[in-house]
Amino acid sequence: MDPLRQHLVNLLTRDEAHAGFDSTVKNFPRALRGTKPHGVPHSAWELLEHLRIAQWDILEFSRDPQHESPEFPTGYWPPSPEPPGDDAWDASVEKFRADHAAVVAMASDESLDLYAKIPHGSGQTYLRELLLVADHNAYHLGQLMLVRKLQE
Numbered sequence: 001m002d003p004l005r006q007h008l009v010n011l012l013t014r015d016e017a018h019a020g021f022d023s024t025v026k027n028f029p030r031a032l033r034g035t036k037p038h039g040v041p042h043s044a045w046e047l048l049e050h051l052r053i054a055q056w057d058i059l060e061f062s063r064d065p066q067h068e069s070p071e072f073p074t075g076y077w078p079p080s081p082e083p084p085g086d087d088a089w090d091a092s093v094e095k096f097r098a099d100h101a102a103v104v105a106m107a108s109d110e111s112l113d114l115y116a117k118i119p120h121g122s123g124q125t126y127l128r129e130l131l132l133v134a135d136h137n138a139y140h141l142g143q144l145m146l147v148r149k150l151q152e
Helices: 003-013 021-025 044-063 088-108 126-151
Strands: none
Touching (some): 003 088, 003 126, 021 088, 021 126, 044 088, 088 126
């Protein structure tokens, strides 16, 4: 694998400069998932769903010319700070992981020209979208970690 792709894969998969997804959501206390610490705008559930929705949207935009993004900003956040049911957290985690694996596969795909403009985009490249996923995930995983620490 060429060095740029390897750096992208590492950025997306390793806990180097920041905590990764799995270490952040691992054993997240059920009682804390839908609550907001004082002065914090989002619950853990809201952050998890926002991470999932945004990553899914970037992935689908990158590979599907027919994809329509959610309405901004409301379509990128769940309607409630609490998960809608006992299984919602785990389902969101699994969907995030599946889409994340597809993002990593895209970064690893040597047949994909990372510098090529996405044909149905407005100037975005595949490299830009992969970096956007990494940057967005790192930012909101930091918030998710803070929400957890403020409540423990």
